[in-house]
Amino acid sequence: MSSRGLIKSTAIVSSMTLLSRILGLIRDLVLGWVYGASWVLDAFFVAFKIPNMLRRFFGEGAFSLAFVPVLSEYKEQRRPAEVAGLVSRVAGTLAPILLLISILGSLAAPLLVMLIAPGFLEKSQQQFDLTAAMLSITFPYILFISLVAFAGSILNTYGRFAAPAFAPVLLNILLISAATLAGPWFEQPIMAMAWAVFIAGMVQLLFVLPGVFRLRLVRRPVWGGRDPGVRRILKLMGPAILGSSVAQINMLFDTLMASFLAVGSVSWLYFADRMVEFPLGVFGIALSTVILPSLSRQHAKQDREQFCLLLDRALRWVFLLGVPAALGLMWLAEPIILTLFQHGAFSPHSAHMTALALMAYTGGLPALILVKVMVPAFYSRHDARTPVRIGIQAMLANMALNVVFVLMLLQLGFAAPHAGLALATSVSAWLNAGLLYRQLRRADVYRPRAGWLAVFGRILLAGAAMSVLLGAGVAATSNWISWTPFERTWQLGLWIAGAACVYLLVLQLLGQRLQQLWRRPAAR
Numbered sequence: 001m002s003s004r005g006l007i008k009s010t011a012i013v014s015s016m017t018l019l020s021r022i023l024g025l026i027r028d029l030v031l032g033w034v035y036g037a038s039w040v041l042d043a044f045f046v047a048f049k050i051p052n053m054l055r056r057f058f059g060e061g062a063f064s065l066a067f068v069p070v071l072s073e074y075k076e077q078r079r080p081a082e083v084a085g086l087v088s089r090v091a092g093t094l095a096p097i098l099l100l101i102s103i104l105g106s107l108a109a110p111l112l113v114m115l116i117a118p119g120f121l122e123k124s125q126q127q128f129d130l131t132a133a134m135l136s137i138t139f140p141y142i143l144f145i146s147l148v149a150f151a152g153s154i155l156n157t158y159g160r161f162a163a164p165a166f167a168p169v170l171l172n173i174l175l176i177s178a179a180t181l182a183g184p185w186f187e188q189p190i191m192a193m194a195w196a197v198f199i200a201g202m203v204q205l206l207f208v209l210p211g212v213f214r215l216r217l218v219r220r221p222v223w224g225g226r227d228p229g230v231r232r233i234l235k236l237m238g239p240a241i242l243g244s245s246v247a248q249i250n251m252l253f254d255t256l257m258a259s260f261l262a263v264g265s266v267s268w269l270y271f272a273d274r275m276v277e278f279p280l281g282v283f284g285i286a287l288s289t290v291i292l293p294s295l296s297r298q299h300a301k302q303d304r305e306q307f308c309l310l311l312d313r314a315l316r317w318v319f320l321l322g323v324p325a326a327l328g329l330m331w332l333a334e335p336i337i338l339t340l341f342q343h344g345a346f347s348p349h350s351a352h353m354t355a356l357a358l359m360a361y362t363g364g365l366p367a368l369i370l371v372k373v374m375v376p377a378f379y380s381r382h383d384a385r386t387p388v389r390i391g392i393q394a395m396l397a398n399m400a401l402n403v404v405f406v407l408m409l410l411q412l413g414f415a416a417p418h419a420g421l422a423l424a425t426s427v428s429a430w431l432n433a434g435l436l437y438r439q440l441r442r443a444d445v446y447r448p449r450a451g452w453l454a455v456f457g458r459i460l461l462a463g464a465a466m467s468v469l470l471g472a473g474v475a476a477t478s479n480w481i482s483w484t485p486f487e488r489t490w491q492l493g494l495w496i497a498g499a500a501c502v503y504l505l506v507l508q509l510l511g512q513r514l515q516q517l518w519r520r521p522a523a524r
Contacts, residue, residue, distance in 0.1 A: 020166070020169045021278045023169055023172035023173060024168070024274070024277075025274070025278065025340070026172070027176050028271060028340075030176055031044075032346040033341075033346060034345065036345025036347070036350065038264070039127045040188070041267050042266040043127050043131040044131075044190050044193050045255075045267060046113065046255060047194060048197060050135060050139070051138050051140075051145075051197070063146065063150065063237055064149055065384075066235075067150070068379075068380075069236070069296040069299070069379055069381075069382055070086070070236070071083070071086065072296035072380075074229065075158075076301065080216075080217075083217060085219070086227070087217045088218070088219040089221075089223070090233060092222040092224055094147070094150060095221060098142060101143075102139055102140040105135075105140075105142070106139045109132045109135040110128075113132045113135060116256060117256065117266075119260040133191070133194075134190070134193070134194035137191075137198055144204065145201050145204065145205075147205050149164075151209055151212045152164030152167070154215065155215075160211055163207065164208055166207075167204040167207055170203050175193060175197070178195070182196070232382075236382065253398070254421040254425065264350060264353065265353075265418040267350070268350065268353045268354045268416075268418055269418055271341060271354045272337075272355075272357035272358035273357075273361060275329060275358050276329065276361045276362065279322070279329075280365065283321050283322070283369065287318070287369075291314050291373060295310060295311065295381075307445075309449070311374075311446050312449045315373060316452075318366065319459055320455075320459060322366035324463055324466060326362045326365040326366055329362040329365065330359050330362040330363075331470035332470065333355040333362070334351070334352065334355040335488070336355075337351045337354045337358065338351045338477070338481060338488060341354065342481070343485065357419050358422075360419045360420075361426060363426040363427075364425055367426070367432065367433040370433040371429065377440060377445060377446065378436075386443075387436065390435040393431070393432075393435065394429070394431045395428070397428045397431055401428060402420070402424045405423055406421060408420065455512065457510075458506075462503045462504075462512075466499045469499060469502050470495060474495055
């Protein structure tokens with residue numbers, strides 16, 4: 001794939017992901033308005049977080065990173081019949097394992113809640129029982145959504161990105177419907193959300209399967225535990241569970257600690273994280289999805305020059321878009337939360353607590369995107385050990401910083417100790433990104449192209465101009481609280497548009513043309 005093709009494919013995935021994130025935002029708005037930052041919403045977030053985390057372990061994370069490089073190699077070097085055979089054996093191996101995990105997870109739901117959110121049992125038996133009941137329903141989501149990731153990996157390898165990127169839209173539509181329409185049919189309305197998660201997994205799988213069938217790669221699934229291709233995938237997948245999902249393990253530890261803090265802490269962190277996930281998903285995950293098969297293809301062809309060029313271009317786009325996104329979220333944290341969530345049962349106090357967590361998260365946004373882009377550079381070369389080792393180091397650092405920051409804030413009497421959990425996530429993300437970059441350079445996998453210093457300077461100056469505008473111009477929080485929803489919305493839209501225009505205008509004045517980011521410069 002050419003550099004232009006990389007941008008085009010990323011744009012396709014980003015547009016689908018943007019639609020999903022918009023609906024995801026609407027979903028979170030509805031949840032906040034209907035349930036507030038309450039104990040029942042905390043319970044649902046934990047019940048959904050566990051299978052969702054495992055989805056990223058086995059689906060978007062470890063499995064995709066392990067399967068796509070091997071599938072790309074088969075596609076480039078072997079006959080179509082051999083590719084189809086690999087797909088059948090992977091399907092026949094993956095599905096039974098996931099089915100067993102789903103059954104065991106549903107049966108062990110109370111034990112899992114006790115391990116992940118022990119503070120619930122200490123606070124309220126009712127909250128603990130509700131969380132366990134919902135988890136037993138949501139846990140099979142991992143079976144369906146991991147098979148969705150399996151089908152999506154095949155489609156992505158063959159350059160078909162739209163359907164896998166659109167599938168999460170269906171999840172958000174069903175969750176919104178459950179919150180607004182199905183709740184009254186249940187004795188505990190929040191239970192409708194758990195059933196919506198279960199149904200959404202099946203619906204997404206049915207949506208992506210036709211695209212795989214059209215490729216004529218689907219045969220009768222067979223067990224392939226002894227197949228060399230399957231064994232290579234499993235060998236890569238095992239360590240990748242940790243290496244590619246460090247952020248999820250960190251968030252799980254955040255939930256454990258937040259369960260002991262004030263009621264609403266889990267929800268405050270969730271809503272703040274969702275704001276960070278918006279740009280991370282629209283750009284970071286989209287670029288990661290596209291670049292993995294592209295890098296795998298160049299590695300299979302042994303084209304080191306094109307491999308390095310694609311990675312260089314991806315990293316430049318990370319900073320070009322990641323820096324202004326982080327600055328915008330930081331300066332507009334309180335206005336964003338007040339505008340989007342402070343309605344119905346969601347109080348100004350909850351909005352303030354969420355905004356504090358959001359500001360702490362934003363510092364790590366560029367690093368989180370960098371990790372999403374750099375990890376595929378290792379797995380495309382069948383190197384699973386390096387990102388695993390670095391990921392474990394970052395994970396341990398995050399756990400230690402969680403304890404240090406929360407205890408420090410509690411000792412200082414700070415009203416929002418949960419923000420310390422978000423700050424620890426940001427710091428550990430930069431550690432992860434820094435170590436990955438250092439290893440890419442040491443192994444001579446990546447050599448920066450000429451022009452990085454100039455690009456960095458333009459981005460920093462444009463970001464500084466945007467920050468001056470927002471810092472000096474945005475009204476005080478008290479004004480935002482007193483405004484009507486319409487006044488908040490148009491003011492927020494005005495400042496977002498103004499900040500984006502200033503950022504892009506300064507880039508243009510400094511001579512940064514977006515098309516320069518996919519031209520082929522000389523190596524240093």
